[in-house]
Amino acid sequence: MYPQYLFEYPNIDTDFPFHMKKKRYTSVPSHRHDFIELSFVLEGKGTEWINGTAHDMLPGTIVLLLPYQIHKYHAAEDEPLLMYICNFDMKLVTAGPESAWGLHELLLGRDETQPAYIQLQGKAYEDGVQLWDRLYQEYESSLAWRPIMLRALLLEALSQFIRNMARQDTTPTRTQHPASTKGIWPVVQYVYDHYLEPLSLNTLSEQFHIHPAQLSTQFGEAFGIYFVDFLHELRIRHACSLLISSDLPISQVAFESGFSSYPTFSRTFHRIKGITPSQYRQKKGLRR
Structure with missing residues (x-):
């Protein structure tokens, strides 16, 4: 059976195409989408497959899924995954000068060796939890300049991903696709x-x-x-x-x-x- 194709999410048709949720999962079937997905594991344990390659999901795991990447995940028995998940259009963060700073290339996935995930530990994990909590609180709020703050926090979360990616060797094994x-x-x-x-x-x-x-x-x-x-x-x-x-x-x-x-x-x-x-x-x- 071919993976499910997702090309819609809440708020996709608004002037700020960004959606965030906090949810527990035990299993998510194979699927793909043409928007960006950035996720952060808060609790639980499991395994995710991205284009056929498996990796562990633990508290502190951050995954950056690029358009059309096929993925699925399963939680370990009695250890459901509590996750923050963000869905957004790549143009939300590549329309400005950020595209010249390397963000555009990261989101387009033109580096075949680019890892899709990182694992935060220690102080980096604590910083990650604080950042993602702030992002979710801002998303749930109705404060003035909310889209501006959300975009700033999203860019900070992407920066955290990129900086920690440079500090650890998480290069996955080769994909199982032909x-x-x-x-x-x-x-x-x-x-x-x-x-x-x-x-x-x-x-x-x-x-x-x-x-x-x-x-x-x-x-x-x-x-x-x-x-x-x-x-x-x-x-x-x-x-x-x-x-x-x-x-x-x-x-x-x-x-x-x-x-x-x-x-x-x-x-x-x-x-x-x-x-x-x-x-x-x-x-x-x-x-x-």
Whole structure:
């Protein structure tokens, strides 16, 4: 069975696409998503698999999951995992000068050897707990300048991850995916950045100098999905945002979302969301 694909989370369609929760888990099935996930283990013990590679989850474990990484985790018996989990759009922290400081490269995952997790201990763990508690308290508040404080604390949490990563050797063993999928991640990120533009296997082939048939195979092996379905899912997510945040005619939403044909948009939307675009808009409160 292919992993579940998540491309929505609370607040994703707001001007501050950030969501945080504190929750206990015993098991989370294999899944993937096209947004960033940053998590911190407070209590419990377990194991997580990221792209086929396992690592321990203990108090102080911080995991930075990049778009489309496949992961799952299980808690040890009688030791459920209490975790802070943040979901956010990468553009939330790469729109400013931070992109020139290395953050953009970290979030795009272009360093194949980049570890996905770190383990805080001693004073670093205590500092981590204090920082994540502050982040969660700010998220739950309604204070003035809340988005600014949240962004500042999020950047601090990412800085903590990067600095501690440099102090410890947590380089994971190689992924269990076929070697042929090694070069797919830059292509995936390119699609994520350009999905509103005309894209095809042929255009990607020219961009990355990989044969279209090989690209198609890599998408299938890495994600269990055809390239065109992968592209359509991104475009439908964008369309959902337009439907609930604007009064654009639905036909225009289709073209603004990268579809060259309204019938294709309508069929694709219904297949992915289970309802028509107009029903989706009505359900979310706009009746245009």
